Structures are given as C-alpha cells and as structure tokens.
C-alpha cells in the first residue's frame with residue numbers, strides 16, 4: 696500500500712481495459728488503486744475511459760472517469776474542482792496523455808507542431824498551474840511527467856514530438872525548483888520503446904520490430920508494466936528527497 700490514502704489524477708489513462716494491451720496511464724491507474732490510492736482517470740477517449748473505470752469499480756476500487764482534453768484550460772479547471780469535491784485535494788498528478796506525429800522537419804505542418812507542443816508541453820504547464828494551489832495549501836504534492844527518451848535524444852522523425860517531450864523535461868525542472876519549498880515534487884519519467892495502444896501497430900511490423908530490438912541493449916521491447924513502477928515510485932513518499940529529476944526506463948537505449 697505504497698500510495699495509501701492518496702488522491703491521484705492520471706491523464707491519458709483510458710487505455711486500461713483488462714484483457715487488452717494497456718497504455719502507461721491505464722496500467723498506472725490499476726497499480727495506483729492496488730497501492731491504496733483513489734484515482735481519477737482522465738482522457739479524450741470517453742468510451743475506453745468509462746469502460747476501464749467500470750472494471751475498476753467492479754473490482755471494488757475508488758475510481759472516476761472524467762472527460763478531459765489536457766490542452767484545454769477550462770477542462771483542467773473542471774477536472775481539478777470535481778476531483779476535490781469527489782475525493783479531496785489531489786496528492787499526485789501524472790501528466791501522461793500524448794500522441795505522436797511521424798514527420799521530419801520538412802513534413803511538419805504548423806498545425807502538427809502546435810498540437811504536439813500543446814499535448815506534451817502546454818498540458819504540463821496547465822495541469823501544474825491548476826493543481827499547485829491546492830497542493831500548496833495541503834502542504835505536499837507530487838507531479839510526475841511522462842516524457843520520453845525522445846525528450847533526451849534525437850531520432851530520424853517525430854520532430855515536434857521530440858520538441859514537446861524535451862520541453863516537458865525542462866519544464867519539470869523549472870516547476871520543481873519553484874515549488875520545492877512548498878513540498879511539491881516534480882519529476883519526469885523517460886520511457887523507451889514499449890508496446891501500448893499508441894505503438895502496437897507500428898511495433899508489430901517485423902522490420903520495425905527488428906530495428907527496435909537491435910537498438911535495445913536488453914534485447915526486448917518494453918510494456919506498460921515495465922514503465923509503471925517508476926511512476927509509482929515518484930508518486931510515493933519513498934521518493935521524498937527526489938525532485939527535478941528524471942528516470943529513464945528504456946532497457947539501456949540511451950546508455951549507448
């Protein structure tokens with residue numbers, strides 16, 4: 696029960712249906728519940744979000760689904776206010792929502808650029824701005840930002856994704872320094888290649904799979920269950936002396 700009594704908001708967590716491939720947010724939500732937290736699952740995918748939360752409730756857990764576009768400030772206001780009225784002040788915010796745009800520089804439209812920066816960077820700013828006042832009044836909080844190894848190193852494509860994930864990493868450190876004295880910790884997790892609903896089709900393709908596995912020192916592609924423990928650790932009080940830091944969970948890719 697490493698998160699006993701904590702209230703957590705996890706964005707982009709709709710993909711947590713038992714029996715299907717889970718995303719990081721959905722798998723994290725289940726793990727948070729099993730560790731004793733109350734969890735607000737948010738996403739733009741209401742059907743999957745409702746179905747996931749319905750399984751969680753049937754299993755006896757305290758979970759709620761809320762529709763939430765993380766790029767929209769009024770959605771953030773509503774989600775945080777409703778979380779406070781249902782479960783209480785959030786102790787943990789996991790900024791996990793995201794998607795990808797596989798374009799090199801010349802192929803990247805201004806719309807794709809904006810969408811990627813909004814979902815990966817602006818959302819971290821909006822979410823932090825919304826939860827910090829109540830966390831400060833409570834005297835504690837942990838914000839975990841799911842960045843990527845693509846926020847640390849380059850690759851042949853996903854230009855705007857790299858920019859957004861890099862921004863999420865440095866924004867993490869900026870917010871951490873600003874609010875350390877308020878006992879609000881902010882850290883980033885940098886997953887490597889993992890099979891989730893976002894990557895499943897792409898990683899299944901055999902040439903792509905071989906290219907990936909050749910790049911991963913441990914010799915396998917990860918899953919959400921490889922990434923979630925780092926999120927739980929940063930959310931929990933076990934990491935109380937860790938802020939403005941980053942955990943890379945990638946089977947050794949960026950160590951090379």
Ligand SMILES: NC(=O)c1ccc[n+]([C@@H]2O[C@H](COP(=O)([O-])OP(=O)(O)OC[C@H]3O[C@@H](n4cnc5c(N)ncnc54)[C@H](O)[C@@H]3O)[C@@H](O)[C@H]2O)c1
Nearest residue numbers: 707710718719739764765791792793843886888889891893
């Ligand atoms: N899978 C990987 O290999 C990998 C590697 C590094 C980082 N990541 C990052 O991990 C995070 C989770 O991705 P995942 O692979 O678990 O995929 P996923 O598709 O399971 O999760 C992403 C979720 O975000 C939601 N979402 C997208 N835009 C949104 C918005 N504007 N508002 C709210 N929700 C929105 C989607 O509906 C989806 O449910 C993402 O930020 C992704 O960039 C994934």
